[in-house]
Structures are given as structure tokens and as C-alpha cells.
Amino acid sequence: MATSVGPTPTSKGYECLQGGGEMGSIMRSFDWASSVLGPVDQWPQSLRTSVSTCLNSRFAILVWWGPELVMLYNDAYRQIIGAKHPAALGHPGRECWPEIWDIIGPMLANVMQKGEATWASDLLLMLERNGYPEECYFTFSYSPIRDESGGIGGVFTPVADTTERVINERRITTLRDLAVCAANARDIRQACRLIAKTLSENPRDIPFAAVYLFDETRTSASLAATAGVDLGSTIARPFARIPEWPRQLADAATAANATLFDDLTSLLGPLPSGAWNAPARSGVVIPILIPGQKESIGYVIAGANPHKRIDESYRTFFELVGRHISSAVAAAFEYEQERKRAEALAEIDRAKTTFFSNVSHEFRTPLTLLLAPLEDALANRHGILPMGAAASLATAHRNARRLLKLVNTLLEFSRIEARRFQGSYQPVDLPALTADLASNFRSLCERAGLQFEVDCPPLASAEPAYVDPDLWEQIVLNLLSNAFKFTLKGKIELRLHGKDGNAILTVRDTGIGIPPEELPRIFERFRRLEHRRGRTHEGTGIGLALVHELAKLHGGHVSAESIEGAGSTFTVTMPLGSKHLDPAHIVARREIATHTVAADAFIEEAMRWLPDQQAETNEAYRRTMYNGRRQVIEEHSGGRIVWADDNADMRAYVSRLLSGRFQVEAVPDGKSALDAIRARKPDLVLADVMMPELDGFGLLRAIRSDSNLSGLPVILLSARAGEEARIEGLHAGADDYLTKPFSSRELLAVVGSHIELSRVRQQVLEARKKAEQSARLLASIVESSDDAIISKDLNGVITSWNKGAERLFGYTEAEAVGRSIMMLIPPDRAAEEPRILASVRRGERVDHFETIRIRKDGTPVRVSLTVSPVRDDEGRIVGASKVAREITKSPAYS
Ligand code: ADP
Secondary structure (H helix, E strand, O other), X not given: OOEOOOOOOOOOOOHHHOOOHHHHHXXXXXXHHHOOOOOHHHOOHHHHHXXXXXXXXXXXXXXXXXXXXXXXXXXXXXXXXXXXXXXXXXXXXXXXXXXXXXXXXXXXXXXXXXXXXXXXXXXXXXXXXXXXXXXXXXXXXXEEEEOOOOOEEEEEEEEEEOHHHHHHHHHHHXXXXXXXXHHHOOOHXXXXXXXXXXXXXXXXXXXXXXXXXXXXOOOEEEEEEEEXXXXXXXXXXXXXXXXXXXXXXXXXXXXXXXXXXXXXXXXHOOOOOXXXXXXXXXXXXXXXXXXXXXXXXXXXXXXXOOOOOOOHHHHXXXXXXHHHHHHHHHHHHHHHXXXXXXXXXXXXXXXXXXXXXXXXXXXXXXXXXXXXXXXXXXXXXXXXXXXXXXXXXXXXXXXXXXXXXXXXXXXXXXXXXOOOOOOOEEEEOHHHHHHHHHHOOHHHHHHXXXXXXXXXXXXXXXXXXXXXXXXXXXXXXXXHHHHXXXXXXXXXXXXXXXXXXXXXXXXXXXXXXXXXXXXXXXXXXXXXXXXXXXXXXXXXXXXXXXXXXXXXXXXXXXXXXXXXXXXXXXXXXXXXXXXXXXXXXXOOOOOOOOOOHHHHHHHHHHHOOOOOXXXXXHHHHXXXXXXXXXXXXXXXXXXXXXXXXXXXXXXXXXXXXXXXXXXXXXXXXXHHHHXXXXXXXXXXXXXXXXXXXXXXXXXXXXXXXXXXXXXXXXXXXXXXXXXHHHHHHHHOOOOEEEEOOOOHHHHHHHHHHHHHHHHHHHHHHHHHHHHHHHHHHHHHHHHHOOOEEEEEEOOOEEXXXXXXXXXXXXOOHHHHOOOXXXXXXXXXXXXXXXXHHHHHXXXXXXXXXXXXXXXXXXXXXXXXXXXXXXXXXXXXXXXXXXXXXXXXXXXXXX
16 A cells, blocks of 8 residues: 655645545545545545545445546445455556456446446446455446536445345245245155255355255165256266265265365366356255154255355355255155055045945845845744744844844945935925834833923925935934933933924933033044943944934034033934935935834834833743743752843843753843842853943952952953953953853853852862861860870871870970981880881771880880871871870879
8 A cells, every 4th residue: 555645634635535434544644646646635626525425424435536437435335345455445447346347347438428327236246355256246326426627527336235135035035935845845756856946046055956865774865856967967866875975975965964065076076057157166965854753864965156155144044945955855754644644544444435335235135035034934934933943033033133224224324425325305294204203212212211202393494305215214213213222211302393494303312411522523433432321332333423424415414412411412404495406316206104124123123222121022022932931040050140231132042041051140231230149149140241330340340349259250241352352351350251252052161160160169168178177176186185196107207296295205396207206116126116117008007006115315105006007188008197105104004
């Protein structure tokens, strides 16, 4: 920089350089005299005024002056031009800005020659202000400065450096577009392609990119998408084998965070240049991470702008790009998983529907073939039936009909669900039809002690109701049958009325109700509530789902309201008239039967839920079975069984099977079973697992926790097949477990063996008690006897020794047991013992054998011995018992 010793800032003509911060002081000390502009006091006033304005502005201002466009600028402008200062000051523009002169030179010349102002907004100028051609953006205006001659002396240039804003906006756009990828991608590969496309739209910040996905071993990766790079180049190989890569790159590809490379060229060779003339040199490797997976699933190699230093904000940009890429891929992954799950579920659902409809169909033929001969037989078309056979046939017939009803419901439901069934609609007198259908339930309700109210006034509508009578029948019967099933006392009401062009059917009951959390799901297929106090546990969870589908077929809907413990109301709303129906499915009015096979099946089924004494069918059945007598079963030697099951047919069937050998008390639930057991303890309890009130497991628990009953053999019956059910039953403490269907032989065998086992157990218990009593008695006799009572084994080793022996011989029990009997025998009588033992071995007693024995203190004692063989349980002689009595003092021997 030139310095001056010339005029001071306050010298005349130099006032224009006053103030202006650092640039002011630099300009004041500048050797202007040696510059193109000459000494300041000789500058034209217009230049001086412009320079003064420039120096005292906070906005970046540059003044170009004279034909050579010499540069004069302030502090703010100095910041913009970086390393070009101080060389630029007082020097011609062309020398300072050779790299952009082709752009700004003509603009300036235009202003100087024509005096027309011009401006540029966010103009890209590649300034070498930091030692490399840097991407910079400026907004500026060129205004002519008129000199005293009236010509153009120079150009006044306020400048704003908009580089940061322009680049930030561009990067934000990229990030925003990447975020959109997350919403649009349907699978991971598509996400990669969308990401690459988005990156390719910003070739300035990301001159190139290649997205790779790892294979399962993570040792190689396949190329998923590229941006700004030729396929097959080192960056975009279809497969990248990671171990063959330079070490730093391989590490970066498998790392958890983005890795920046100042010099990617040295690792990958020449790189693409994107939007620039020069190739990229540096770049970044970004891992693709998915939440929930420990390691990255792939990576992105991206180039960096060769005209921008990787500063903090660039680094942050790459980081955010990485995060957005990961989120987009993760969203696609999640979507893919969700879709696969949904597809799998839909497939299962389809398969289930197909299965149900196939299987139901297949069931119908054999069932029909079963029913026909049963009906013939029951009608006694082939002659008189043997007694008892009618009952069995009636059970078979009733259950075959029940099975057919279930199968028909399933079939109907799956056909409707698969949209294979549309119905045939006809105009009907809906109140009359509904009331007639409901009347099927009247006597059933009366028998059950329930009030039954039916109110179906005329609909008062110009439009008739169009229904498919068979389907409407299903709606009414299902709702009434449920109301009956879940209402033990009170009332069932059925109403039908017209309102606002709709027919509204309500079935209200005062039954057990439905918990509020279950209400929204009650119409789902197979939805059932466990542990309910209804008339039965029977059910499939299809009834309400079917009602829901049938109401929909009629253009209507069904809803439920309920208060748990107080009752439920089901409402079917259906538009009147036929506008909502497909004309192709409307048929002419025809005769409708309301007492149908379906209605019979519903009633017959419901009848079986009644307690035995109320159910006419069961009474009738019993009458046939026991020839008019009540079910009195005499005492049988086989034992007494309490048998619990809520299914009346099952109850009767098993009772009949067992009653030949055992006395059976059949009850409909666990609670009644417990009452019966407590009233009189049976020899065995047989119980179904699924029962209302108290189920089989509950009954078992009650029995096991009652000390009077805990030993009672319990056999559980269940329809749940499989080993787990068996294990569950046995773990719960059941003695045995039978799964339905079981054969009568199997049942009799299991029941018989458990009764036998319990009897033997009882006998053993009693025998043991007796044995223990006599053992105790014997022990006390032995203990209190004056005689010495000793036992020994066949080798003469003493095995027991009573107090009498201690008194007679002086040895305590502890001293004697385990020693040889020879310790008592004087040496001159040693031969006696083998002789005695030989007799014992032969099973002979030795009575009153008089001899001499030696006491502990060495004194002799005359004794009379009685020795008897001792036998084990199998009669083998295992030792001898010996009674020794002192006869020294006895008068007979003294
Ligand atoms: P299912 O009766 O064969 O079990 P549904 O689909 O007809 O099947 O009914 C589903 C469940 O809804 C029943 O298991 C029962 O718990 C409940 N439910 C249906 N109707 C009533 C009612 N009127 N009162 C109480 N609960 C009911």
C-alpha cells in the first residue's frame, strides 16, 4: 500500500475523506498523487462528493471513477471483496476483477457511455476473493455520476452480497423436496429414486450422488439410483464390493454418521462436475438409517460444490440431507411393511372366507344325507323302533339340524362377505312379516318366564318396504335369539315403526347387557364376550356380524346401545321404498312363509338353553328315554358321579352312557355341581370346561380348596383339542381330561378307572391306617413288656431291643442294635445259636428253650427263650424274634 506524507486529512480539498471508518483512514493515508486519480484536492467535486457519500455509508458502496474505472470503496464493501483489498483500492477495475470483467465490464461501459443506470439482482459472480473461484451472488445497481463537465465521470455502485441467502434458499428447497419424498415413496427402491431425482435438481450444492443399498451380509451394495453421474463410472457401479474399496471409503459406507472427504478424487478418480465447469473434488458419504435397525441399510455418495468451501453451514446441510434421506427411506420401508402386513391379512381374510364357504358347502351334503334317514327313522317308517333308539335318533337328528343351521349361517355370511350374494327384494307388509316371525318366540319366552312384547303398527308410508324375506327373517331371528340367550329375567320387546322414510326395527331386552368398551366391536365377525352369564356358552360370534351385513344389503345399518347389567337395544334402520336397491335384484311379490325351517332351528336351539324342567323337548326326550318314568337312577354299586354340562343333549347323552354302571346326578353348571357335591359327596366329578355361572376350572378350584372334597377325583371335558388343553387341565389339578369328541368306551374306561383308583386309594388308606394302629399297639406292648424282646436277622445281628432286654442284659438299645447276638452267649454254648438259626430258617419256632446268657457286667443269667421266624410281606424268612425271660428267680427253677 502506498503511504503519504503529503496533505493531512484536514488539508483543504481533503475534507471528502473525513470519517468513513477504517477505509476513511486508509484513503486518507493513500498516496493519491501517485495514482491514476491524482491528488485529492485536484479531484472534481463530483468525485469528492461521491467518495464522501460512499465512505460515510454503512451500506457497501463502490465508486468506479474515470475511463479506467478506478475503484474507491468503503468498509462494508471491503468485507465483500475479501482478499482483493487492499490491492483493489485506487486501481482500475479490469485489473482487480479479471475473472468477471466479461460480465461487469460491458455493464459499466454502458453506464459510462450512455449514462443509463442499470442493476442486477442475485447475479452470480465467481469471485476469487478467498483464493479460489467462489460462487457469490450480488444485488447491485450501477448509477452514473455526472461530473462538472456534464459528462459521466464514474459509476456509483451500492452492492449487497446475497450469496448466503441464495444458497440457503436453494438448500432449503432441496431439503423440503426430500421431505416430500418421504410422503410419496411406496417402497425403498422408489424412495431411493425419488431422493436421487431431488438431489439432481440441485447440481450446484450436490454435483453428483449415487444411492446404494446393502445386501444382507453388508459386504456388497447394489446401486439403487444416481444423480448427475454416468452409470458404470467408479461412483455408480451396479455393485460395489465394500472390501475392495479404499479403507476410508469402506469405513465411511458402514459408519453410523456422515463422513466428509476433502479429496474424494484421490479415492475415486475424476469426479463429475454437476452444474459447474470444474469437477467436484470433495464430497460426503451419508449412511441411510432406519429406526429400529442397528446398522445402516445403505449409503449415499454425494459430491460437494467445488466453488464453495465446506464450512459449518455446508456441513449442516449435508447432515440434514442425510437425515431427510433416512426419513424418506424409513417411511418407504414402513409403508412397504404396512402394505405387506395388510396384504397378508387380506390374503388370510380371503382364504378364510373361501375356506368357510367351501367347507360349509361341503358340510351341507353329508348333513342333508344324515338328516333324511334320521327323519325317516324317527317317523318310524321302517317299523317299530327299539326302546331307547328313538331317543338316540332324536338327539342325532336335533344335533344334525343344529349343525346344518350353523353351517348355513357360515355359508350365508361368507357369501355375503365375498359379495357373491345380493338378495332378492320384494315389496312386503313388513309389520305383519316381522310380527309373525317374532311370534315363533312367544311360547319359548313364556316357558322361560320372560315377558314378550311385540309392537308392529302399520308403517304409515306411501312407500312399501322392500326386503328379501329370508334375509329379514335372519335379522329378526338372530336379534331375538340373542335377546333370549342373554336375558334370564324381565322382558324382551320387539318394535317396528316407520320414521322419516325409514323402517326402524328395535329389539330391546332387560338382560345382562354389554360392557361399553365392547359395544363398538360387537358387530365384528367371530367377536364374542367371554365369561357371560347367559343361558348358554354356545355361540359362534357370527350372528351380529351377519345382521350387520344383512342390514347393509338392505341399504340400512344396525346399531346397539346397552347398559351393562340392565339390558341392550339393537336397532336396524332401513330405507323404505326401492330407490336404494339395484332394480336387477327386485322381484315380484310372492307368498312368504313365517314358520320356516330356519325359525324352527332357532327355536329348537333356544329350547335347549332352558333348564331341564322347563324344556319341553328335554322332557319329551326323557319320556322316550326312560319310558315315561322320571329320571330315577337306582343305586349302583359302581359309585356315584356328579356330571355337569350346560348342553342338555350332552348332559343326557353322557348320563345315559354312565347310568348303566354308575349313579349319575346331572346338573347344568358348575355352581349346581358344587351344591350337589357339598350336599352329598360323590365318588367322582365329571365336568365340562365351558359352562355358565362357574366353569369347569372354577369348579375344580373350589373342590381342591375345600379340605373335605380336595381328594375327590375330577375329570374335565372340553372341546378344545390338543396337548396344551390337556396339560392346562392337568395343571389345574384335574385327575384326567377328555376332549370332545370322545367315544363312549373311552369315557367309560376313564371314569371307571378313576373310580376304581379312588376306591383302591381309599382301601389302601384304610389298610394303612389299620396297620399303623396295630403297629403302634404292638410297639407299646413290646415297650411295656417285662420280657426281653429282641429281633435279629438271619446272621444273628440284633435289629431291635426293648426296655425289657435292657433291664435283663444291661445293654441299652443303642449299644445292642447292630451287634451280634453272640455277645450274650457264653463261649461254651456258642453252638446253640447256629442251631436256633437253622430252626428259624426252616420256619420252626423254638419254644421255652432254657439256657444261660451273659449280661453286660459279665454275670450269667438263666433264661427261657422263645424264638419265632420273622417273615417279610412276601412270606420270606428274614430274621427271628426272640422273647427271653429270666428264670433264675422263678420258683420253678430256683
Ligand atoms: P354369538 O351369540 O353366537 O356369540 P353374536 O354375534 O350373535 O354371536 O353376538 C356376539 C356377542 O355379543 C355375544 O357373544 C354376546 O356376548 C353379545 N351379545 C349379543 N347380543 C346380546 C344381547 N342381547 N345382550 C347381551 N349381549 C349380547
